[in-house]
Amino acid sequence: MTATTIIKQLTVAKTGNEAMADAMRQVNPDVVAAYPITPATEIAQIFSSFVADGMVTTDMVTVESEHSAMSATIGAAAAGARAMTATASQGLMLMAEMLPIAAALRLPIVMPEVNRAISGPINIHCDHSDTMFCRDAGWLQIFSENAQEAYDNVLQAVKIAEDPRVHLPALVTTDGFIISHGMETIKILPDDEAKSFVGEYKPNYSLLNHEKPITVGSIDLQNYYFEHRIPMIEAMKTAKDIIKQVGREYGEKYGRFYDLIEQYKIDDAEVALICLGSTAGTAKDVVDALRTKGQKVGLIKIRVFRPFPVEDLAAALRNLRAAAVFDRSDSLSGYGGPVFTEVCSALFNSENKPKIVNYIYGLGGRDIDIHTIEAVYDRLNKLKDAQDTGEIVSYLGVRK
Amino acid sequence: MTFTAGNYTGKLTVTELPEGGIWTEPGSSLMRKTGDWKTLQPVWDGQKCISCLTCWAYCPDSCFKTEKVLNEKTGKEDVKNRGIDLDHCKGCGICAAVCPPKVAAITMEKAR
Amino acid sequence: MAETIEIRWHGRGGQGAKTAALLVADAAIATGKLAQAFPEYGPERMGAPVKAFNRISDQEIRIHCSVEHPSIVLVLDETLVDSVNILEGVPANGTIIINTEKSADEYRQQLGFQGSLYTVNASGIALKNIGMNKPNTPMLGALVKATGILDYQKMLEDTTHKLEKKFKNKPEVIEGNVKAIQDAYEEVNK
Numbered sequence: 001m002t003a004t005t006i007i008k009q010l011t012v013a014k015t016g017n018e019a020m021a022d023a024m025r026q027v028n029p030d031v032v033a034a035y036p037i038t039p040a041t042e043i044a045q046i047f048s049s050f051v052a053d054g055m056v057t058t059d060m061v062t063v064e065s066e067h068s069a070m071s072a073t074i075g076a077a078a079a080g081a082r083a084m085t086a087t088a089s090q091g092l093m094l095m096a097e098m099l100p101i102a103a104a105l106r107l108p109i110v111m112p113e114v115n116r117a118i119s120g121p122i123n124i125h126c127d128h129s130d131t132m133f134c135r136d137a138g139w140l141q142i143f144s145e146n147a148q149e150a151y152d153n154v155l156q157a158v159k160i161a162e163d164p165r166v167h168l169p170a171l172v173t174t175d176g177f178i179i180s181h182g183m184e185t186i187k188i189l190p191d192d193e194a195k196s197f198v199g200e201y202k203p204n205y206s207l208l209n210h211e212k213p214i215t216v217g218s219i220d221l222q223n224y225y226f227e228h229r230i231p232m233i234e235a236m237k238t239a240k241d242i243i244k245q246v247g248r249e250y251g252e253k254y255g256r257f258y259d260l261i262e263q264y265k266i267d268d269a270e271v272a273l274i275c276l277g278s279t280a281g282t283a284k285d286v287v288d289a290l291r292t293k294g295q296k297v298g299l300i301k302i303r304v305f306r307p308f309p310v311e312d313l314a315a316a317l318r319n320l321r322a323a324a325v326f327d328r329s330d331s332l333s334g335y336g337g338p339v340f341t342e343v344c345s346a347l348f349n350s351e352n353k354p355k356i357v358n359y360i361y362g363l364g365g366r367d368i369d370i371h372t373i374e375a376v377y378d379r380l381n382k383l384k385d386a387q388d389t390g391e392i393v394s395y396l397g398v399r400k
Numbered sequence: 401m402t403f404t405a406g407n408y409t410g411k412l413t414v415t416e417l418p419e420g421g422i423w424t425e426p427g428s429s430l431m432r433k434t435g436d437w438k439t440l441q442p443v444w445d446g447q448k449c450i451s452c453l454t455c456w457a458y459c460p461d462s463c464f465k466t467e468k469v470l471n472e473k474t475g476k477e478d479v480k481n482r483g484i485d486l487d488h489c490k491g492c493g494i495c496a497a498v499c500p501p502k503v504a505a506i507t508m509e510k511a512r
Numbered sequence: 513m514a515e516t517i518e519i520r521w522h523g524r525g526g527q528g529a530k531t532a533a534l535l536v537a538d539a540a541i542a543t544g545k546l547a548q549a550f551p552e553y554g555p556e557r558m559g560a561p562v563k564a565f566n567r568i569s570d571q572e573i574r575i576h577c578s579v580e581h582p583s584i585v586l587v588l589d590e591t592l593v594d595s596v597n598i599l600e601g602v603p604a605n606g607t608i609i610i611n612t613e614k615s616a617d618e619y620r621q622q623l624g625f626q627g628s629l630y631t632v633n634a635s636g637i638a639l640k641n642i643g644m645n646k647p648n649t650p651m652l653g654a655l656v657k658a659t660g661i662l663d664y665q666k667m668l669e670d671t672t673h674k675l676e677k678k679f680k681n682k683p684e685v686i687e688g689n690v691k692a693i694q695d696a697y698e699e700v701n702k
Contacts, residue, residue, distance in 0.1 A: 013547065014540040106420035146576070167419060178576050182550035183537045185573075204419055215423035223410055228421040230414045281574035369577040 006255040009187040016179035018184055019147040020086070020112040020172070021046035023154035025056055026194035027110075030081035037091035038124045039176040040114040044086050066091040070098035077107035078204030078216050082162075084109065086240050088176060089116035089130045096134060098336060102169045103138025103232060105216060106204070108161035109169040111139075112154060115277065115328070116176040117364045125365020128174035128276065129329035130208045131305075132338045139230055140170035140239055141306040143276045148186040149303075150174045152256055155189070158198045163246075167204065168232070171306075175278040177365065189254060197253065230269035236307045243304055262301040263316050265291065269298030271354075271380035272317070274343060275326035276302050279361075279368055286373045296330035296378050302339065302356035310346040320354040321384035324376050328362045336360065336393040355389050361396035372396055429488070434461070441511040444483045446506025448505035451481040455495035455506060463489040517661055519566035522598055523682045526558040528604050528648030533587070533684035535563035535652055535671055536662075540568045543663050544669035548573050561596050567691045568661060584659055586636070587611060588647050599625060607699070609654050611635055611647045632700040634692075641695065642688040649689045653696035668693060 021043050032051075034044035051060040059076075063069045069085045076083040087095060102109050113131055116131050117123040130394060142157055144150040148171065157170040163172060174180050189197070194370065220228055244259055251257025264284055266272060266370070273283050280301040290297045300316055300323075302309065317323060327337020335341065340358035347353040359376060362368045376396075383389065417468040418424045475491040486496070496506040519536065523529030530551040537549035545568055552563035565579040581601045587593060590612040598608065606627045610619055611634035620629045632654040634647035642649075651672065656664050672690055679685040 011541065013534070013541040013549075099619070104421060146574075154436075175576070178550070182548055183534050184548050185537075185541045185546045205422055205424070212424075213426045215426075215428075216420070218421070218423060220421055224412075224417070227412070227414045227417055231417070231419065278576040281576050285575050367578045369580065370575065 005252075007189065007193055007253055008188055009380060011187050011256065013183050013188050013324050014147055014151075014188075015042075015183045016144070016147040016150045016174040017042035017114070017181065018046060019188075020154050020174070021050070023151045023194070024084060024112070024190060025050045025357075026189070026191050027082070027084070027158050027198055028056045028195070029058050029084040031059045031061065031073065031076035031083040033063050033069045033076065033083070034085045035066045035069045035087070035091065037088050039116060039180045040088035040112065042092070042180070043112050043114075047086075058090055066094040067098060069130075070095040070102065073109050073111075074098060074102050074107060077102070077109050077203075078105060078206075079208045080203035081203040082158075083107075084111060086112040086114075087326070088114040089118055089124075092130045096137070099134055099137035099139060099169075102219070104228070106167040106232070106235070106329055107169060108167055108201070109115045110154065110157045110161055110215065111169065111171050112150070113171045113173045114176045114180045115173050116194055117383075123364040124174065124176070126178050126278075127263065127363045127365065128173075128327045129363075131171065131173050132329045132331070135170070135306060135338060138168060138236070139306060140166075140168055140236075140243075140304070141302055142170060142172045142228055142243075143302065144172065144174045144179065144362065145278055145280045145301065145303075146184070146186075147174070147179055147184040148256070149258075150179060151186055152250065152254075152258065156243075156250055156258065157391060158201075160239065160242050160246050162199070162201050164202075164204070165240050166235050168235050168239060169314050173277070178278045187254075187256075193253075197250070203267040220389060234326060240304075240307050240309065240311075243307075248357065258303065259303045259312070259314060260302075260307075261312050262303055264299040264301065266298040266300060266316055266320075268296055269320060270296040270384055271322045271324075271377065271381075272287065272298040272300055272320050273312075273324050273326060273373070274300045274302065274339070274375060275328075276305065279326060279328070279373075282368065282370060283373050286370055286377065289370075290374070290377055295381060296362060297380070308342055308346070311341050313346045314350045314353075317343075317354055318350065323354045323356050324378045324380055325356060325358050326376075327358060327360050330360045330363070340393070355383055355386075357383065357389065357391070358393045359396050360393065366397055368396070412419075433487050434490050435485075435487040438489060438511045439494060440508040441486065441489045442491070442493065442495050442506050443509050444481075444482055444488065444495075445505045445507075446481075446483065446501055448512065450500075450503055450505075451479065452500065452503070453479065453481060453497045454500070456481065458494050458498045460492065461488050461490060464495070467475050513583050515585065516569040516573060517572075517588065518582045518643055519568070519655075520579055520582035521564040521566075521586050521588065522592050522596060522601040523562055523564070523648070524558075524592070524646035525562050527559045527588045528646055529562050529564040530590055532586070532651055533566050535649070535674065536566050536568075536655070538672045539652070539667040540566075540672075543666045545570060545662075546573055552578075561592055583607065584655070584661075585609070586651050586655060588651060590614075593619070593623070599623060602627070607659055609651065609658055611651060628658065628702065630654060630700050630702055632696050634696055637692050637695045637699065641692040642685065650692040650696035653693035653698075654700040657697045657700050658702075661688055664697065 247258030334356040537547035539545035634650040
């Protein structure tokens with residue numbers, strides 16, 4: 001595709017929350033049920049002003065808790081509506097009971113979610129422990145590096161989740177305050193273009209169709225529970241192809257290509273950092289700076305954490321000699337963060353694999369700066385030729 | 401095989417089941433005979449019954465059979481109680497408890 | 513790496529430091545540049561010292577860490593000069609703009625700052641034109657005059673446009689703010 005075929009877009013200044021709310025406006029869901037929580041409050045708040053101004057035809061349901069928000073969203077989706085909500089941190093925790101039900105009922109709910117530390121101690125700032133807590137809930141998880149990706153990811157998530165081959169709910173995350181409240185330059189699609197890209201939702205069933213009554217959420221014991229879980233697992237695997245397909249289509253039309261992972265200067269790299277979210281942008285600048293010094297460094301950004309891109313990661317890491325996995329949460333397993341353990345398991349059966357270390361960083365919004373990332377690359381450069389890996393799991397910027 | 405209540409054999413495979421664990425066909429409880437769960441069974445006396453239908457309203461398993469009968473005096477249709485579906489009655493005894501004491505058309509006896 | 517201008521705003525919760533940063537980013541983007549604006553992440557409380565930041569560049573800005581070495585610092589409330597280190601991380605050739613009735617010389621001596629130091633009575637200008645002590649918009653005028661980082665006319669147009677959206681039913685607020693920017697542009701002193 002040449003640049004001339006790319007559809008013209010409007011350049012605007014938007015925060016991450018504004019960008020996600022605007023994508024929701026263009027999607028025009030039938031129902032949004034939401035409850036406020038920092039730092040995601042603005043998403044539903046801005047969206048509610050679109051409802052009040054008649055810019056969308058959405059039924060906005062203000063509920064009394066996040067548990068109710070997710071329950072109402074599930075109810076609406078089961079009735080055949082395109083339903084959305086938004087939350088963060090403790091809100092996601094309160095939704096946790098309902099999240100796997102949305103997945104099991106195969107309802108393509110899309111939920112913008114702003115990454116924030118979970119209590120305690122109480123903290124409102126960015127880390128990924130809330131999203132990671134829900135990593136086995138059967139939801140797709142798409143991480144955004146910046147406001148632009150937050151916008152693009154919401155639109156794509158709707159199309160991916162609603163694909164009949166997927167029919168799973170999707171979380172689209174941004175990093176709390178760093179992206180959610182940071183204003184950036186982004187490009188947005190014309191409304192009609194966004195609408196046509198997302199397409200029309202054709203639900204599989206509707207609870208409200210009295211011509212064809214159905215039962216949703218019935219009990220399912222030893223005899224059938226297992227058979228009902230398998231299609232979810234299969235859909236999660238199939239989702240990888242659909243995510244790639246939708247990301248490619250988005251790129252061809254609008255000039256921004258998306259994949260399960262993003263490989264930045266990996267081709268000839270000897271060492272690389274693996275991370276999610278906003279840190280990837282900062283790390284890219286570090287990669288460029290170190291490249292000018294002749295260092296063969298690269299970056300792998302995991303955009304989609306669920307489904308976990310096992311094959312893509314194994315292929316991308318094949319020729320590296322050392323890699324550091326950055327985790328913005330600790331799984332409290334006593335052995336590092338969730339991204340680290342999953343990356344390791346993705347590589348376990350590969351013949352060629354790098355030495356891998358884990359860095360837990362940025363918990364509770366602790367800033368991650370350029371110098372800290374440079375220091376990690378320094379260590380990787382030494383590690384690639386070293387006999388001993390040394391400390392496997394380290395903690396960045398902690399006063400010990 | 402497509403999924404219907406009628407062919408719900410308890411042996412369907414992953415690919416034969418509808419998405420999301422939903423039941424796409426109504427009436428599956430008819431297939432499930434729960435009548436042999438009971439230790440006590442209700443015995444309904446059609447001679448005593450005044451068709452107040454309190455038992456019909458209270459029965460948790462919708463086991464009371466009814467019939468519409470033309471009332472010659474009023475010219476309207478009355479709904480008459482026609483007894484219990486023992487294939488599905490679990491013997492909870494609610495019907496006997498709610499039957500008006502003056503009527504006492506339902507008694508609980510040892511299940512056969 | 514591309515040359516990126518970094519700005520830090522000091523204010524107190526409620527004075528509009530974050531809004532000022534957003535307006536600068538918006539105006540920068542309207543003039544064809546790429547920009548970021550973000551508050552010192554946190555819940556702002558009325559009266560508490562707050563910071564906000566800008567990055568402005570001709571190229572894509574990818575970094576998302578906090579600003580450590582701003583070349584431009586704006587102080588919306590001069591009482592912060594005593595309680596907060598407004599010079600933190602500022603290079604010797606940086607630019608400081610303070611909202612005060614005092615002269616730039618007085619602050620130059622007090623802070624011992626070698627770079628460019630400007631003062632402007634943004635609160636006075638705001639009170640005169642808007643009727644409220646909202647020094648953030650006048651500071652935009654002072655910023656553009658002192659640093660030339662944005663095209664003055666385009667910034668005025670964009671800010672007017674943004675205010676028109678926000679204050680649809682209060683044209684006097686829009687006029688007052690625009691006049692305040694113009695006054696500060698004229699009155700800022702080195």
